[in-house]
Amino acid sequence: MWKNNDFFIELISNETELKEKSTSSSSHKALIIFESKKILDEQTESSFVLNGETPKLKAKETSYIDKLIVEEKVQFEKIKLDNLVEELTPKLMTELKYFSSDDSEITSAERLALDIEKSYSVRVLGEVLQNIYIQYNDYYNMLIGICKILGRFELKEVMPWGPTMLMGLLSHKNETVKEYAVSVVENWAEVDLLPVLRNLDCSSRWLKEYIDDVVKYLEGCYVLHKKIV
Numbered sequence: 001m002w003k004n005n006d007f008f009i010e011l012i013s014n015e016t017e018l019k020e021k022s023t024s025s026s027s028h029k030a031l032i033i034f035e036s037k038k039i040l041d042e043q044t045e046s047s048f049v050l051n052g053e054t055p056k057l058k059a060k061e062t063s064y065i066d067k068l069i070v071e072e073k074v075q076f077e078k079i080k081l082d083n084l085v086e087e088l089t090p091k092l093m094t095e096l097k098y099f100s101s102d103d104s105e106i107t108s109a110e111r112l113a114l115d116i117e118k119s120y121s122v123r124v125l126g127e128v129l130q131n132i133y134i135q136y137n138d139y140y141n142m143l144i145g146i147c148k149i150l151g152r153f154e155l156k157e158v159m160p161w162g163p164t165m166l167m168g169l170l171s172h173k174n175e176t177v178k179e180y181a182v183s184v185v186e187n188w189a190e191v192d193l194l195p196v197l198r199n200l201d202c203s204s205r206w207l208k209e210y211i212d213d214v215v216k217y218l219e220g221c222y223v224l225h226k227k228i229v
Helices: 063-096 108-119 122-135 140-152 160-171 175-189 192-199 205-228
Strands: 008-014 015-021 028-038 046-055
Touching: 015 140, 015 175, 063 108, 063 122, 063 140, 108 122, 122 140, 122 160, 140 175, 160 175, 160 192, 175 192, 175 205, 192 205
Parallel strands: none
Antiparallel strands: 008 015, 015 028, 028 046
16 A cells, blocks of 8 residues: 555555545545556557556556556657658648649659558558648649549558548549549449449539449449359
């Protein structure tokens, strides 16, 4: 048990309580009950996760100090991620500003995006793209570039941020942006997006025809999948 003049920490069975001395009596009031749960890490099989404050505890807990260490480490990793995203965002943003949809070869923006994913992670790339998408939602060429980058990956690789961003691109007011967003759906062959495509609002006949073609393609994919299953 640890004490000072006003508080003390007491271990009770599987629980750790922080108590406060009452000024009017010798009784003590429980303020907080802490819990941390040991989990297996895929690589080390010995890491811990901070679960916060909870009324009940489980066996084999970590100490309060261990929890503080883990919490500090998590905060440090978040700061590192934020700084990295802040550094990479303007670099990809610059490349997307000069993106040309007429370029049949892989563009410098796509190449940089692939390098970010390879050097860091797809999560870092997702954070960077989402920052650009939010800041430059009216820059059509940049959004088309984002569509082209999304199309370079499989759906499972960009979960969960990829489909969320794609929904915004599909509903964009610019129909050329919509066209490239539809091409991502076609590339992913994602049948769950069929209802979205069927109800997609567009005024251009050429875009409507393209959407209808993709809908037929996805319906064929769905039938084929049902037969295999």
